[in-house]
């Protein structure tokens with residue numbers, strides 16, 4: 001088995017005791033890294049005065065990690081800048097929030113170069129290299145230019161935008177060409193792969209044969225491979241005391257009311273304002289249900305140094321306050337809005353206590369919360385998932401009530417339909433979704449991608465820097 005070198009912006013280390021709800025990536029990579037004695041490389045999340053390229057090695061639960069610190073200008077221009085003020089909004093179809101700045105592009109190129117320089121000496125000739133996400137799109141090219149002929153794959157965790165949006169990026173062509181230095185590029189859904197192929201067709205002199213794009217002497221396989229949960233492990237959280245306590249606590253606090261739950265990172269792509277407005281619409285349309293339902297929205301803040309995130313936080317505070325002011329009674333609060341995260345066990349109990357899971361992003365690569373909500377349900381009496389048609393997960397979770405997050409009327413109807421759904425229909429929908437998340441779990445995802453990468457070849461000729 002070849003050794004795996006995984007590279008991502010952040011490296012998530014395991015915590016002891018009650019498990020923090022680790023991202024899918026940590027779970028997905030752990031098994032392959034342990035089995036192959038591999039290394040997970042990335043930014044420590046820490047700032048240093050001056051970049052030195054010094055690597056900190058750690059090992060936790062059998063997973064070896066290697067991290068570097070970045071200097072303030074790197075963090076500002078690469079992470080807060082190009083990654084989260086340019087690429088993130090653009091790739092989530094928010095051209096209105098996309099900031100184009102040469103400093104950001106320069107910082108992004110510099111940090112990708114720094115990643116290549118520091119991870120390079122760790123890579124041995126037979127290693128499989130797997131790069132993750134929009135922070136590191138050109139890293140494969142950077143490695144090829146240093147002579148690495150390994151099999152190198154890339155997985156995009158977020159959407160790929162249509163060509164009409166992508167061309168607003170000044171160096172869009174260079175960025176796309178850099179992706180063709182990978183052997184395999186993975187997308188969460190067919191929609192994102194098709195958008196990529198549309199760009200290649202319109203803007204590059206490349207050949208497309210099924211999944212394969214040939215560009216010069218390079219051949220890249222474009223794979224659709226939706227990320228999943230560690231479903232078995234997530235479901236085992238059901239038996240923990242913390243899960244049972246949190247379910248009971250919520251059921252007691254709901255006092256006979258139906259609970260609707262939303263769990264999202266505080267991000268404009270998640271459609272939280274639209275969701276609150278749709279819930280307000282639902283309460284207006286169904287006065288008979290006021291005091292009989294309650295929305296619990298969990299939204300831990302993220303990327304707080306980016307202005308659009310500060311703004312959405314302030315807007316949501318105001319909106320939840322105004323809806324509560326309008327509808328609350330002395331013993332009922334329509335929205336409970338919480339700005340911190342919970343452990344996996346507590347979340348399991350929260351999902352299980354909720355009659356409806358509301359997952360309504362305006363655009364999302366996948367959305368694992370949708371899958372977690374389904375995994376947590378009691379199959380004998382399951383809750384209903386209300387899911388945006390613009391989440392990658394909608395292509396797999398056909399048993400959800402699919403809604404348009406841009407229409408508050410449609411979402412309000414979806415909530416009402418979910419709350420009124422008969423048991424037999426809930427069971428049938430849940431079974432179809434549960435079967436899917438068991439079959440296409442996170443282990444299936446990493447195995448499918450790694451097998452595609454292992455099969456890749458022949459390796460491109462080295463294109464050394466002059």
Ligand code: F6P
Pocket residue numbers: 010023133157158302303
């Ligand atoms: O979904 C994309 C992603 O960048 C993940 O890789 C990451 O875990 C999550 O968003 C949180 O982002 P950040 O690292 O910027 O807090």
